[in-house]
Amino acid sequence: MIYTICGKCGDKIKVGTKCERCTKETYRQYKHYRKDKREQQFYANNQWKTLSEIIKRRYLGMCLNCWDKGIIEMCTTTHHIVELKEDWNRRLDKDNLITLCSSCHQKIHNEYKNNKAIEQARLRDILKKYKETYKL
Structure with missing residues (x-):
């Protein structure tokens, strides 16, 4: 070595x-x-941790972005479609949360830099498709 x-x-x-x-x-x-101390405190909060686990179970522990492409990948993150800094009031809104693997999470944040509104609409469409498919 x-x-x-x-x-x-x-x-x-x-x-x-x-x-x-x-x-x-x-x-x-x-x-x-870091300047986003309020957001970081929220992510360390037990209320968020519990909700995040509920959402992961709701979507069977899958990355929904991968699922939409026909790939089964385990999720690692519960992602806010509308970010906390955009709308603090939606931080616990289950319809604003999607499960992602780390690779998709990184790609989505990169896409937010270029086309945030389009990417958010795409993520909402994935949630809608999943809920319709599994009748949630």
């Missing part, structure tokens, strides 16, 4: 990897200086 020295702290690390200690410190500082 080939090693190198971390440019920040001087620890010995494997070539091609990041320093674990510096990565943790960077994330700690990022969390400390």
Whole structure:
């Protein structure tokens, strides 16, 4: 195994990897200086955690974006179609929540940067299609 020295702290690390200690410190500082503290407190709240699990069970633990493409993939995230910063009052609205795998979640947030309204409409259509298919 080939090693190198971390440019920040001087620890010995494997070539091609990041320093674990510096990565943790960077994330700690990022969390400390985030501007969306209200949203982050909400996501740490038991009410949200419970609702998120209910939604995951409602959709059988599947990523609905993958399901719409004929692929069965386990979900990792309960996503707000209309984001909290857009409409705080919809944070617990079950019709505003969709289950996604991490890959789809990342792609959807990237798509929000370009065509948010179109992407939100597409996600609502997926929910509607799922509910009609399984008569929910």
